[in-house]
Structure formats: C-alpha cells, structure tokens
Amino acid sequence: MDSNKTQSARHLAPEPPLWRLLLPLVLVLSAVAVWWFATADAEFELSAPALMAEQKNALPARVETAGSRHYAGRQNCIACHAEQSAEFVGSHHDQAMQEANADTVLGDFNNASFSYGGITSIFFQRDGQFLVNTLGPDGRQQVYVAEYTFGVYPLQQYLLAMPGGRYQAFSVAWDARPAGEGGQRWFQLNPDVNGDDPINALHWSGRQFNWNLMCAECHSTNLERNFNAATNRYDTRWAEIDVSCEACHGPASDHLKWAAAPDANPDMAATLGLAVRFDEREGVTWQHNDNGTPGRSKPRDSEREIQACAACHSRRAQLFDDPQDAGLLVENYLLATLDQGLYHPDGQIQDEVFVHGSFLQSKMYQAGVTCSDCHNPHSLELKVPGDGVCVQCHHADQYQTPKHHFHSSVQGSACVDCHMPTTTYMEVDPRRDHSLRIPRPDLSVSLGVPNACNQCHSDETPEWAAEHVEQWYGHVPQGAQQYAHTLAAGRAGSVGARQDLLKLLADEDQPAIARATAASLLQAWPGPEVAQSLFVALRAKDPVIRLGALEAIGSYPPVTRWQLASPLLDAPERVVRLQAAAQLLDIPPEQMQADDIEKLRQAQQQYLQAQQANADDPSAQLNIGLYYQARNQLALAEDAYARALELDPYFIGAYINLADLYRASMRDPMAETLLNKGLEALPEAAPLHFSLGLLKVRSKDMADALIELRRAVVFDPQNAHYRYVLAVALDSADQRDAALVLIAEGLDLTPANQTLLTLQQQLQNKDATQ
Template sequence: MHQLKLKYSSLLGILFLFLLSCQTEKKETYKAIPKSEERPIFSSTKQIPDAHFLGDKKCKECHENQFEKWEGSHHDKSMDIATRETILADFKGEKFFSQGVHSRFFEKNGEFFANTEGPDGKNHDYKIEYVFGITPLQQYIVKFPDGHYQCLRTAWDSKKNIWFDLYPDFKVVHSEWLHWSRGGLNWNNMCADCHSTNVRKNYDQETHSYDTKFAIINVSCEACHGPGKQHVSDVATQGDNYRNTGTMQMTLETKPKELVDQCARCHMRREQISEKFNFEGTLLDHYYPQLITSPIYHADGQILDEDYVYGSFVQSKMYHNNVTCTNCHDAHTLERKFEGNKLCTQCHIKETYDTEKHHFHKNGTEGALCINCHMPGKFYMGNDFRRDHSFRIPRPDLSVKYGTPNACTGCHKDKDDTWAEAKFIEQHGKPDYTHFSELLAPGITNAPNAEASYRQLAKDTTQPEIARASAVIGLGAYRTQATVKELLSFLNDDSAMVRASTVDALNEINRPEYLNYFIPLLKDPKRVVRVKAFNALGSVKESQIPDDYLELYKKVAVEFETYLKITSDFVGGRVNRANYLIKQGDLKGGIKYYESALSIDPINNIVRTNLANLYYRNREFDKAEKAFKTIIEQEPAYGATYYSYALLLAELKRNKEAIVQMELATKYMSENTRVYYNLSLLYDGIQNYTMAEDALIRGLKIAPNEENLLYALAYLYQKNGQLDKAKNVTMKLVQLYPNNTQYYNFLQQLNQQ
C-alpha cells in the first residue's frame, strides 16, 4: 500500500542536542510531571507585528559577546538570500544523475539556476532564490507559482563539496506528493516556521496559494528570545534598575523543562495547532508532538525516522532530572561545550564511568566514548548524522525479543544480538531495573501481552509522559470494557499530553456515551486538549451542549476551525475536516474534502481507499468502482483493495466478478481469515457448494479454531445435508466456546434431524 508519507524535514544545519544525566541510580525512575500551572484558559492569538522585531544589529549594541557567538552559527545561517557569498555550491555547469533524473547547475548573469525535472516530468530551468543551512549540507529553494517555494531534492555536501541526492534509494515520480516540486519539500509548510522569525504561512485553500511572510529571514536572536521592542524600551526607561517584565524568553531565569519546551518548538516533529506562534501559553498551546509510534520510532522508542531530538530527549532520565539543552550546548554557538567524555563527566564521576572497567573498551578509542554507547545515531537526508537523545543503556536482550537496535551490534557488525546479550550479561549482569521500553515494545510489535503492557505503562505516572501517551494511543485499538474504563480515567490525568492522546484514542472508539466525558475538556488549560475534545464531540450539535458550557463550546469552535485551517495544506488536515463533517452527518461534505485531499496527493491510496468506501456508503457505486480500479492499477499487490472491491461487486449482485476479486484478496492478504469467510459466502451465493467449502477449509488451515469459519462450515454442511460433518464441526465449537449457547442449541438441532 502506498503509505501516507509523513513530513520530511528540511530543517538543515541545526545542531542536535547531546544531553546527559546527573543521576545514575539503578532503577530507571521518572518524576511525574505535574499539571500545568494555572493559566488563562484562552491564551491570546494575536499576531506580533514585524515592527516589534528590531533585528540582530540592535541586539548587538548591548549583547556583543552573545552576538559574536551567534554570528555564523547554524541559526544565523538557517536561511539566506541566494548570492555568490551565501551559496556554497559551485554552480559552474555541474551535472548530476540520480533515480533517472538528469540535473545541471549553472550561473547566468549573476543568478543561479538548476535544470531538473519539474512537476510535469520534464526538465526546466529553475532560479535559486534562497539557501538553507551550511553544514553538513546546503539546500536550495526555488519559487513556484502562487507563492509556493520548493526545496530541491539535490543538495550540496559542504564537507565533500559534491552534489548528492537527499534520498538516493527512494524513487519518487513527478506526480507524487513527495516529489521536490510538490508538498513533501514545500518550504511554506515544511520549513518556514522554524527557519525564519515571526513566520505567517498565509495559506489559502480555495486557490491553493501562499502569501508567506516573516519579520527576519533567519533564526535571529528574537526568534528565541522574543520581540525586542518592549525589552529595549524597558532598558531605556529603567536603566540600572531593569527587571525582566516577562517579555523576554529563554533567559537565565527560565526553568529547565520550560527551556526544553521553548527549544522544542523547532527541534520537534509535531503537528501545528495554532495559526500564530506568539510566545504566549506553552508548547501544547501551539503544537502537539509526534508520539512514539511505528514507523517513526523503533518499538522501544529509539529513533528510526526523523524526530528532531525532543521526542527522544523527553524519554530520558536526564530531562526528568532537570538537565536541559544548555547544560551541554552553548546557547549561542550551538556547539557542544566540551568534546569527548569531558562533556559527560560534567555530571558523571570520571573515575567511575570514564574507565575501561565501565565501558570495556580501550581508552582513546571510539568504543570508549560515552555517546557511542548511550547515543547511537543514524544518517538522515543523505549525510546528516544525528544521535538518539534518549540516553538509554544498551539493551541487546530487547533486541533479541523485539528486533530493536542496540549500540553493541551497531558497532560490532560481525556479531549478532544473541552475542551482544551474552556479552552484556558477562560484563554487567542481567538488567536489574525496569525501562519503559519493556512495556512499550510488546504493544508496538503486537506481542501476546500487548494490551496488558500498554495498560501497565499508561498507568505508571513515574514513566515519561510521552511514553504513557503513546501507550494510551496503543490502547485505543482494544475495545474491552476494562480497557475503555481505564482510558476514561486518563481524561483527568495530570499530563496534558496524556489527556490529549486519551481523547484521540476514545475518539477512534467513538461511542455516544463517552461524549459527556469530553465536554468538561472544553475548559482544559491546554489548547491542544480543547481542540481534540471539540473534534471528539463532532457528532454533537450545538443545541445539545449544556448551557454552562455553551460559551466555551463556541470559543473552542474557533480554535478548532483555526486548527483545520492551518493544516489544510496537508492531506491529513483535509482528511481531518472530512472526518469531522462525516461525524456531523454531512457525508457529501466529507466526500468533498476527501476528494480535495486527493487533489494535492493524487496517488495517496490510503485516502483513495477511504474515499471509495465513502462513495460506497453514499451509493455512488460507479465512483467507488472507479476508485478501486485506480488503486489496483497503481498498487496491484495491495490485497485490501480487492477485498473492498469484491464487497462492492457483491452489493451490486455481480457475484462472479466479486469472486474473482475476493480470490485475489486471498492471494495478497492470505493471513486474513475474513477474506475466506466472505469468499465462501460468495460461492454459496452462486450455489457452488464445493468451492464454498474449499474457501472455509483454506481459512481454517491458517486459523484452525477461528470461530466464524467453523460456524459457517457447520452451517454449510447442515444446509447441504452433510449432517455428520456438521455435527463434528459443531461439537468442536461447543468444546472451544462452551459459554456460547448458540452452538449448543445448534448441536441439539442437528441431533434431532
């Protein structure tokens, strides 16, 4: 199945954080994060005028030392106008070939161009307008119609001084959303918010156009510290008596976790909630982080896809013991404060940890470096090596169980995980502490104890809130009464992240009796929780809202509409609006927005599958059939499409055609027993009892005790007068499911025939 590819990052040249713990106790414990301090329920959504940002030269007047450190940093060079001085690549006619695409880079009349494949599949000349980053790579941005700016897929390796493909092993066709000329590498929605200061995306869905603005082109002093106008005025009027009135951000008074949250705005894979970031409220008033799910993370929470550090760091003991970004990084150069193990021995006792008795590697070698065991990493965007910031102890035992990576075999590539586990036990003994990954991994890998593990982790308030929130999302897949009761209790959790994920989980279950639990969340202190609660209340009309919540409901309705608007240039944003309209009973409106989602990603077959099923529900059978045929043409090995298409054909009484499609479904999703059940019904419908029996027997070879298959087979035998066979199968049902009186009664009926 074509996957709904999640956002690729164009956040280049930002140095990622290497943060270490001050605690080394055996048991992995985490301090519960208390409920947010009382704040106004509705933080302001006002836009800060560009004139309130005075520019870096103004900051330099009083903060020359800090300015000199910042100048030339990755923040300073996050974005710039394309000139010979800012462009690092040669642009002297170099040619580059990758994934079937020929590109050429050249200079003409003092301007810089790339000749490469465009959205129509043909080569064109594109003028370079902006540059992104400095090292280890630099990207180039071109202007498209309607205010779109696009980042070229071919970038400049500023260490090797060569052109290279950001995704050399990934073929992308020109009509796909991930093509550089389309949504996947669009500057306006993928990059701008974090590469410039005071950004307004200004997207118009009706025209699919942008009018993106910013106050300052790069990550300036004021991008982190806030607009300087009031600060400069306060300094001028207060003189030596100056006191921060709260207008400045990221100061020496900022608490460690607050500082991490403020950095996280850009060092985090996330969903945007508010239209404008104006420094008011907290992180969860503006953004919601990507939780620990597959395929973004490995099953134990280690990095897999890009997570931009925050999602890893908040898993760590270091974060929960108030280690913050600036403990390891200079706040202005962004460089590490020390190289080698000296960085770690700021807190960890050198004589205990920086020794061969601890790391079992010869001092002075790569294996003796703390970061290589506790911060393994991988390359992203071709040549950008980033380390995992969850600072975990290697766990090869979990690698053996769940296939997760470990630092040991990451270096000792000639060895396997079993060797690593044995070596770890030999050197350190069996782990005598519990890490949250031992409860998370079973759920993500669908192990037999998945539900129980998720429940245990979700309830444990000593564990990181991102891990607990991720477990809650996992629990949403289960419908047992006990689990749902547990989920409802998390709506009052101290963690806003957990409350938000609980709403998402229950929203998926979508049972009317839960609605009364969501209404009180309309006054939650965090905008992200309010917005998610409003979405969950989608099937409720305004007239059904209690009078004492009606004013709140109307206010949150505005926040929810803003959220849908700000995400409407993404497929997911349009799908969210479609699903909300469907909850409201507007099926045609839902179909319209699913069609709209396909208009910006025409080969997204997750969306097309849902749309086909909506056409089916709306009895637009011709459109549904056309959609299924399109999916089959684009992805002929995706079995679920054949299954859904077969059900449609059966609805249209085209049973023979339906059988052809259902047989294909058994080929491409052979482990799904429901396919065999429906195939049997189709054969039965054309009175081909031999093939109906064959379909059920094929399914039972995969799942011998599958209840529905056994009952269907017993009924088929009874229907065709094969009573002995029917009795044998029914007796098995009675033995397997003794509490189901239906099977006992059916057996009695057979005995009387």
C-alpha cells in the same frame, strides 16, 4: 462511515498522521537563545522571498503580535549582547536559510551534472543567478532559479521558485562534508524515488518537498505562510530569514522599551519585557549526593526552554497558524508519541523524530537536565567537547574507566558510542539518539531492535553482544525504560497486551511519552476497564498523557466520549482543547443539556477554524471534510476532500474518505472510479486495495473483492486487520482452508495476535462440527 470514526483524519486515513506531514527537511542543532535585548525601540517589517514576475503584486506587511508587540530584528540585540551575537554568527541557526549567492552556495554550480533514475540535472550560473536544469512536474526539462540555500552541513539543499508563491526544496542536494569523508558531490536525497515518473509522491515538486508548508516554519523567524485557499497561492513572509533571536524569545519590542527605561515600565520587571524569559536555570548548579549521583540544586519548575526548542526539534503537527509564546510546543503543536514506524518498540529512534521525543524518555530529562546543560544556546556547539560534556555532572573516575564501559581507553569508550548511537537520515546525516539509554542487545535478540554494541561490532551477532554484556554485569541490565515488550505486544495486538498496556499507563516511574503511547494503543481494546483507566489518564498533570488518552477514545459511543473528553474542553493548553473537540465532532450540540450546548458548539467551531487556518495542508482539508460529513453536509465535505487531493494527488486518506462519501450517497460507481484513479498513482497502496475490496463486497462481486483484499495483504502483510477481513471473506466464499492458511501465515508474523487467534479457533471449531 462508522460515526465513531469521524473524529479525526487519523482514524480513516492510513496516510501518516498530520505530524508526519509538517516537518523541516533539514535538521539544525537544538538551541535556545538566552540574552536580553536593549537599545532604542524599532519596528521590523516582514520580508517576502524573492518574487517571480507573476507574484510581484504582493507587498510586505508589518507583523503584529500579541497586541502592540512586534519583532525588532537581531540588529537591535547586538549592541548589548555582542558576545551572544558573535557566537550565533555562523551557527546552523544563522545559516538555516540564506539568499543564494557566491558566499552562501556551497554546491558546484559550474555546469556540474548529476544523473539518477534516468534524469539528468545540470547546475549552472547565469547573470548572477544559480540555476538548475532538471525534469519538471510536467515531465519536461526546465530551468529553475535556486533562490535560497537551505541548511549548511552535512548537506545543503536549494529552494527552487515555482508558480503560486511556492518554493520547493530540490531533492538533489550537495554533500557538504569533506571529500575525504565522501562529500563534495551532488546526491539524491530520496534514492527510492521512481526517476521515470516525474509526478509521484516523492518527486521534488510534490508536497513532501514544499518549503512553505513542510520546512519554512523552522528555518526562519516569525514565518507567516499566508496561503489563499481560493486561489491556491502563497504569499509567505518572515521577519528574519534565519532562526534568529526572536525565534526563541518572541517579539522583542517590549524588551526594548523596558531596556530603554526600566523604571518607566515596572510592569515588565519580572519578564524584562520578553515574550519568553528563559530564567529556569538562573542560580542552578549540579551537585552530587553521597553516592555520587548528580542532582540539581533546585528542581526544574518550568519547561519553557525545553518546550521552545522542541517546537522545531520534535516530530509534531502544527495545529494552529498563529504560534504563541515563541512557539512553545504545548500551546501550538501535537507531539508524536512512540508510534510504529517512528520509533522502535523500545523507544529508540527509527524515522526522523528530531530529538525531543527521545529526550523525554531519558533519565536526564527526569533529573531536570535541559538543552542548554549540554549545548551552547547561541553557537549550538557542545558546551564542552567530547566526553567533557558528560563529566560536567558524571564523575570521570566513576564512568571514564574500563570498570564501567569494559573497553580499552582508546577504542569504543566514548559515552555517546554506547548511550547515544546514531541513525543516518537524508543519506549523509547521522543523528544521535537522545534517549540516553543503556545498550540492550538482548532486546535485539527478542524484538529485532538495533543496539549500540552491534553498531560498532557490525561483524558480530546480537547474541554475541548480549552474552558479553551479561558476562560483564553478571545479569542482563534492564535500564530505566521498561516498555519495549509491552509496546511491541500492543502494536501486534498480542494476547495479554491489553493488561500490560494498562500497567504501563498507570506506571508513574515510566516516561510520560511511553505512557501516552500505551494509552493510544488501548484504542484497540475498548471496554469498561480500559475506559476507567482512560478516565484517570485524561486527568493526568502531563498534557502528553492526556493527549494519548484522547486518541484512544474514538471507538467509544458518543455518550461515553462526552463523559471522558468534555472536561478537557476547558483544559489550559489549547492543543488539548482542540483534540478534545476532535473527539466530539459527531455529537450534535442540540442533543446536549442546555448548559453544554454552547460549550460544545464553540469547541466544534474552534476546531473547524483551526483546520481552515491550515488550509494548505491536505490533512487539514481531510479533517474539514470529516467535520462536514459528520453533519451530513456532503457538498462541503466533498469539496474539502477534493481540495485535499488537489493539494496532494497521493494522499491516500483523501481517496478513502471521498470514496466513502460517494458510497454513503449511493454513488458506488464514482467511488470505484476514484479508488482506481488512486491506484493508478499508488499501485502498491494497501489501504486503497482494501477499500476497493470492501466496495466490491458491498456490490456482491466476491471474485474481484477477494483479489483486492488479497492485494492489500500482500502489500501490507503485517496488518492483522486486512488479514482478518480477507480470511472472513474467504470463509464466506467456501474457502475455509485458504482462510486458515492465511491466518497461519499471519500468526507466523505476529504469533500472539489475539484477533487472528480467535478467528483461527472459530474456523477450526466450524470444521470440527461439520
């Protein structure tokens, strides 16, 4: 293994990075509760989910947080905050998770059946329980208890009790929409799943549908996963089953003390005893300048509200198992940047990204808008219906007119139709893009990204839409987000992409998340100029930019990485400190100067502890394996990789890293057996074919090597690296013409890819000299 690639699982694991693996399955609307708790001090104990017989030795335990602070429960808030409580009741947060009973279950459990992919599931009731008869992980029909409802609208899932304290979100969900809209039916959440194979990566019993790891944190208050790695069991608890007051404000015990006797607790006067006090908007109004542009009466000097919402309403990885300050994003989670597969190159939503990453790109965010400017933080509804929420700040006579939107007043003129187009997830759930951008059909023409115009005018072409927009305005409107072509070129490794990425990284007028994305893409162009730009980015005020720059330094030699990353071991945000340590794992502390030995040792130990705290996540086990493998502690590394595969037999990164460990310890036959086992489970996994091809190259079995390397290209034709390696292998096997054809095919897909262009020129020059 390349020592420079032992910093983090993302370097070797083609599996989506950790933030793709820790997501709630059902999105509830963004909210922040803004109220003060008062009444007598009271303690609130953690509750355990309903237990199966094998689990009933677990006893609830009182939660303790931040010293003596503890969770008090919503019942202690109602007396003083009746209005906010009334708004909360019935909200998506209130119904995020509920015990399954006649009042909460929306689905048809009256012996209803649903068939898909050769599997029939029957939903019925018996003795007051809601039951599902379906194909289990062992390939046999079994009956499971639906203990809890999960979400409420536009769909509702059901949590099925499984051994080991696990709960699985069943992948056949209830469409809660009215029948007239196509609802009131059972439907398959993941229709691409192979119904004939009950044990596959997207089966409902697999990791992707595991409530404890993937969903629970964002659907309950003060969740503790309580995973025992030795027994592979959960004892997951919560303070409250839903997303209640303290999910946003933090434990309320100190607030109750303050409210009961403010004069006796003067040290709490500034915070009112709240773990997180949302006071950024106190006294703030929106005013208009002479040009009619709205602005805050005072700058936004805190992001507590936005960060608290983003802790769940973002695509992110949980890096710590002890969330601080009511889950503020910057302290606990690693935010995904505008990565390929998650976002289109212009930053529009592609996969489920849960609002925050989009909002960070918007002019609204830059102007100081917060979530509660638009959403009621308790009911989660818009503060004003329809366009009214926009004309709170934007003059109706300027924007609610055909002079602005060029549509009739009765069709296609709603603000969100143009500025917040929808993408449908989970089959029935349309989510609006919160980047609030102007429509750019011209980018659809040049880059193939979607646009709001053709979402309505689906029978027309992007060229038609682009022509109309240019006719309306007399030019092609550019909008605030100026990075679509740069990110597209960076993803493709195109000629000139490096320089454009450097410009974007340095452009302070562009959103920090886009600049961070540019920084992360620069890892493909290591060199002195890039290193100097990363040096500057690693000292940026915004932690998002620093984190993007950290991702880019993995290919530099250890001495350079130390120079770049070591100052961030003292960063104020612990997520940044952890990611800095991740880039320095392969540096032995003993090789450092005396002043740095203990600093590096502590950082590396804290990194390991953070991974161990997430021992139920296969990605964390992979990182543990990389940690030990970098120290040549191969037995411990092998054990971690094996645990990752035990947790998820479809985890591609674990197969690759364990096979590499076998190779490094002269056990090539075991590596080949393991990779073939992985391909039995995932026959179209390009990374596994590629790794097996490289193994065959090392064993000088070029015929089989070429077969496997070609399969990698077939299953991932956009991957220029796979194509490059196969072309080099073909050339070495005296198949230069085939290599040139392969390169030409790749350049048809990515015409400006510098790597392929360079190799093409080299091979053509060889022909010319022979």
